[in-house]
Amino acid sequence: MSDYEDSLADVKSGNTPIIPESGVSGFSLAIVIGVLAFLAGIALTGFFAVDAAVSGWSGELTGTITVQVRGMTPEEIRIGADAAEEILRSTEGLSNVTRLPQEEAEALLEPWLGMDNLPDDLPLPVLITADVTPELRADLGSLRQTLVEAVPSASLNDHGAWTDQLVAAASRIRGLAFMAFVLVILASSAVIVFAARAGLAAHRNIVEVLHLVGATDSFIAQQIGNRYLMLGLVGGSVGALAAWLATKFLAVVTGDAGGFLPAFSIDAGTAVWLLSIPILLGGLSTIAARVAVLRALRGEDRYVA
Amino acid sequence: MVTDQNSQAIVTFEDVHLTYDGVREVLRGTDFTLRPGDFRFLTGPSGAGKTSLLKLIYAAHRPTTGRVEVFGNDLLDMPSEEMPKLRRRIGVVFQEFRLLDHLTAFENVALPMRVLGVNPNSYRDDVIELLSWVGLAHRIDAPPTVLSGGEKQRVALARALVSKPDLILADEPTGNVDPVMGEKIMRLLLELNRLGTAIIVATHDLGLVRGLKQNILRLKDGKVTLHGPIPDETPAREPEGAQ
Ligand SMILES: Nc1ncnc2c1ncn2[C@@H]1O[C@H](COP(=O)(O)OP(=O)(O)O)[C@@H](O)[C@H]1O
Numbered sequence: 243m244s245d246y247e248d249s250l251a252d253v254k255s256g257n258t259p260i261i262p263e264s265g266v267s268g269f270s271l272a273i274v275i276g277v278l279a280f281l282a283g284i285a286l287t288g289f290f291a292v293d294a295a296v297s298g299w300s301g302e303l304t305g306t307i308t309v310q311v312r313g314m315t316p317e318e319i320r321i322g323a324d325a326a327e328e329i330l331r332s333t334e335g336l337s338n339v340t341r342l343p344q345e346e347a348e349a350l351l352e353p354w355l356g357m358d359n360l361p362d363d364l365p366l367p368v369l370i371t372a373d374v375t376p377e378l379r380a381d382l383g384s385l386r387q388t389l390v391e392a393v394p395s396a397s398l399n400d401h402g403a404w405t406d407q408l409v410a411a412a413s414r415i416r417g418l419a420f421m422a423f424v425l426v427i428l429a430s431s432a433v434i435v436f437a438a439r440a441g442l443a444a445h446r447n448i449v450e451v452l453h454l455v456g457a458t459d460s461f462i463a464q465q466i467g468n469r470y471l472m473l474g475l476v477g478g479s480v481g482a483l484a485a486w487l488a489t490k491f492l493a494v495v496t497g498d499a500g501g502f503l504p505a506f507s508i509d510a511g512t513a514v515w516l517l518s519i520p521i522l523l524g525g526l527s528t529i530a531a532r533v534a535v536l537r538a539l540r541g542e543d544r545y546v547a
Numbered sequence: 548m549v550t551d552q553n554s555q556a557i558v559t560f561e562d563v564h565l566t567y568d569g570v571r572e573v574l575r576g577t578d579f580t581l582r583p584g585d586f587r588f589l590t591g592p593s594g595a596g597k598t599s600l601l602k603l604i605y606a607a608h609r610p611t612t613g614r615v616e617v618f619g620n621d622l623l624d625m626p627s628e629e630m631p632k633l634r635r636r637i638g639v640v641f642q643e644f645r646l647l648d649h650l651t652a653f654e655n656v657a658l659p660m661r662v663l664g665v666n667p668n669s670y671r672d673d674v675i676e677l678l679s680w681v682g683l684a685h686r687i688d689a690p691p692t693v694l695s696g697g698e699k700q701r702v703a704l705a706r707a708l709v710s711k712p713d714l715i716l717a718d719e720p721t722g723n724v725d726p727v728m729g730e731k732i733m734r735l736l737l738e739l740n741r742l743g744t745a746i747i748v749a750t751h752d753l754g755l756v757r758g759l760k761q762n763i764l765r766l767k768d769g770k771v772t773l774h775g776p777i778p779d780e781t782p783a784r785e786p787e788g789a790q
């Protein structure tokens with residue numbers, strides 16, 4: 243048996259990456275990418291949490307209106323309240339019109355005036371609540387006018403000013419969170435561009451040999467770019483997982499906020515979105531590295547030593 | 548299409564000057580032509596500029612002035628995208644080997660095929676056969692860092708041949724091997740030449756040149772002159788330039 247046949251059987255080599263690992267995509271770079279992925283994950287979860295909260299608030303706080311009827315005497319108030327209730331019941335878009343029982347109104351005052359200290363003729367205002375459709379809520383002007391014309395002492399409150407401000411503020415936060423996400427992703431691409439250029443410089447001699455044996459620039463860019471695919475995938479996964487655990491922890495800690503605000507929670511949908519981070523980082527890293535290398539090679543003298 | 552003598556040439560040098568760092572004039576008006584099937588020894592003492600001349604051919608240097616044409620491309624106004632195509636037609640045995648230390652002997656030899664992006668199975672056997680032929684069957688998985696100078700030289704030779712190039716440039720290809728291996732390598736190059744490959748072997752070793760009955764490009768004082776084979780009985784010294 244010849245040497246040749248012997249060796250055919252057991253060649254082990256063949257697939258060593260043409261650009262070696264060192265200097266191109268080290269451990270420290272993986273950590274940087276992991277941290278950036280974590281920040282991107284936090285920003286993304288923030289975005290979805292605020293988004294969910296906004297729709298929660300809009301639903302919970304804007305679904306009702308309250309009409310308050312005041313007056314000098316209980317009798318005057320009762321007549322006004324009857325008239326107002328009548329108008330509300332006959333208005334398209336309102337349902338569930340409920341007058342707050344007198345006892346409840348009194349109960350509300352108890353802490354201040356003490357039990358049984360309420361004089362019978364105290365002119366307590368009457369509160370009437372009703373559920374409102376979104377269409378009507380958007381334009382309460384004519385209802386408010388009809389009401390005030392019929393019952394001058396009535397005032398209509400739709401909680402709108404407060405909710406609008408809350409929603410507006412939350413929307414701004416949501417916008418900021420998304421911007422932070424985009425910026426962090428862009429920052430990681432920039433990091434990769436720097437690393438790829440440094441890697442190219444560190445492997446000058448290899449790149450020269452590759453050129454001399456007929457490699458195209460895009461082949462070399464591909465070899466270097468491939469080094470960053472795994473980096474982006476692994477760094478991105480670790481970072482995104484850490485972000486998921488961190489927000490999960492936050493959700494548990496702040497889960498019971500006294501029922502005042504709708505729950506700040508991480509749903510399955512957000513978790514799926516977090517999965518996009520490693521994929522996004524892997525893809526962007528590969529592309530960023532390739533483009534960086536291609537541009538660097540294109541800009542240099544073709545004649546190598 | 549009219550094919551005059553010039554358009555058939557593989558390599559044409561016209562009044563080529565090469566000056567390093569603006570002061571060191573290595574080539575001073577070099578003219579020569581290489582045609583398909585030509586075999587040339589490129590001789591001259593160390594420092595004469597043999598390596599520099601070969602570098603001009605495989606476009607690692609550009610001439611300071613003059614014209615270098617390779618496979619019909621004027622190297623000075625050739626678009627850089629064309630460069631890989633040109634280099635794939637040239638197999639170079641570099642004087643300093645230029646092997647990649649993180650790859651094995653097998654992978655180094657396979658490199659010119661790998662950059663083509665073809666299926667590894669299509670060249671795997673060729674690579675192993677070449678390595679076996681140069682006596683390195685037992686070193687297939689060894690990195691250059693553990694190979695001797697002679698072994699590295701043979702890996703470099705195998706890499707230059709693997710893509711079956713139209714032109715082989717061998718820079719002192721026997722400088723680090725024993726005489727028996729040296730002769731074996733020369734016989735292989737002559738056989739490849741007989742099959743049609745154009746070859747330039749740069750060497751300062753006239754012992755190698757003698758007896759092989761091949762034409763000689765003699766590089767002296769920055770100029771090249773063409774000579775016939777050195778007769779066997781000539782003593783081992785530089786042939787005199789054409790008077
Ligand atoms: N890249 C370079 N920069 C400056 N000088 C060089 C360079 N390469 C070679 N030289 C000089 O040019 C001369 C010719 O070198 P070289 O072409 O290697 O000759 P040879 O191969 O015939 O020994 C030498 O004096 C050498 O020092």
Ligand SMILES: [Mg+2]
Nearest residue numbers: 597598642718
């Ligand atoms: Mg030399």
